[in-house]
Amino acid sequence: MSLYLIIELTSLSVPFILSFDKKVAFYKHWKFLLPAILISALFFISVDIWFTEMGVWGFNPKYHSSIMFAGLPLEEILFFIIIPYCSIFIHYVFMEYFPETYLKYKSTLYTSFLLIFILLIITIFNLNKTYTAFYSAFSIVIIILTMWFRPAILSRFYLSFLIILVPFFIVNGILTGSFIEDEVVWYNANEITGFRIFTVPAEDLVYGFSMILLSLLIMNIFRKSPEKA
Numbered sequence: 001m002s003l004y005l006i007i008e009l010t011s012l013s014v015p016f017i018l019s020f021d022k023k024v025a026f027y028k029h030w031k032f033l034l035p036a037i038l039i040s041a042l043f044f045i046s047v048d049i050w051f052t053e054m055g056v057w058g059f060n061p062k063y064h065s066s067i068m069f070a071g072l073p074l075e076e077i078l079f080f081i082i083i084p085y086c087s088i089f090i091h092y093v094f095m096e097y098f099p100e101t102y103l104k105y106k107s108t109l110y111t112s113f114l115l116i117f118i119l120l121i122i123t124i125f126n127l128n129k130t131y132t133a134f135y136s137a138f139s140i141v142i143i144i145l146t147m148w149f150r151p152a153i154l155s156r157f158y159l160s161f162l163i164i165l166v167p168f169f170i171v172n173g174i175l176t177g178s179f180i181e182d183e184v185v186w187y188n189a190n191e192i193t194g195f196r197i198f199t200v201p202a203e204d205l206v207y208g209f210s211m212i213l214l215s216l217l218i219m220n221i222f223r224k225s226p227e228k229a
Contacts, residue, residue, distance in 0.1 A: 003063040004075035004175070004184050008082045011171055015089040024096045026089055029219070033088060036219035041080035044211055047134070048072055048080075056130050056191045063184040083171070083208070084215040087164045091216065094160040095227075102155040111158055112147055116140050119206070130191045131203050139210040146213060150220045152227050157213060168208055172200045 019026035049070045051057055064073035094101075103111065119136045126132040146153055176199040177183040187201055195202045220226050 040215040091160040
């Protein structure tokens with residue numbers, strides 16, 4: 001079994017088992033969550049194929065299986081299903097165990113506008129860097145769409161994402177070279193800013209943010225009763 005797959009299955013194991021916890025009962029959300037993740041995954045996999053062909057990033061065959069699809073290892077495709085599942089699980093655990101913890105409407109609005117402003121600046125000043133510019137701009141779009149269709153999501157997601165960042169840095173840290181000899185995923189230095197948190201490119205935070213939020217937004221659009229702040 002490849003290291004990449006071991007990392008993914010280890011990441012999934014605890015959230016999957018605890019999905020049947022009586023308080024959270026996360027399995028009850030599967031009928032909305034799984035289609036949402038798959039729709040989101042189609043977009044991210046398509047971009048992933050494009051970026052891989054362009055040489056924005058690539059994969060070390062030492063750490064993934066020989067099963068490939070359009071230039072992507074099987075593990076990379078599973079990434080877009082497993083990571084959103086685990087992340088949204090954390091979001092719902094946060095909601096269930098801390099129901100009174102969320103940002104008020106104005107705080108959510110100000111945070112959204114501040115993030116949009118920061119991401120816009122990042123996009124404008126990095127138009128020559130594909131990864132940086134594309135996902136900074138895409139995150140702006142996702143924030144605006146969420147503000148329009150399901151603004152209540154953001155009042156909790158801005159907080160739950162801070163918790164999600166803990167396992168995020170562990171998983172992405174290993175994938176980008178922490179604790180192992182080489183990187184599982186390598187990045188073209190010309191397509192990123194070069195600013196890293198440990199071994200994780202800063203762009204991965206924006207990438208992860210948009211990927212999780214898109215799945216969460218689609219999931220809530222499918223639901224008859226949207227999340228409440």
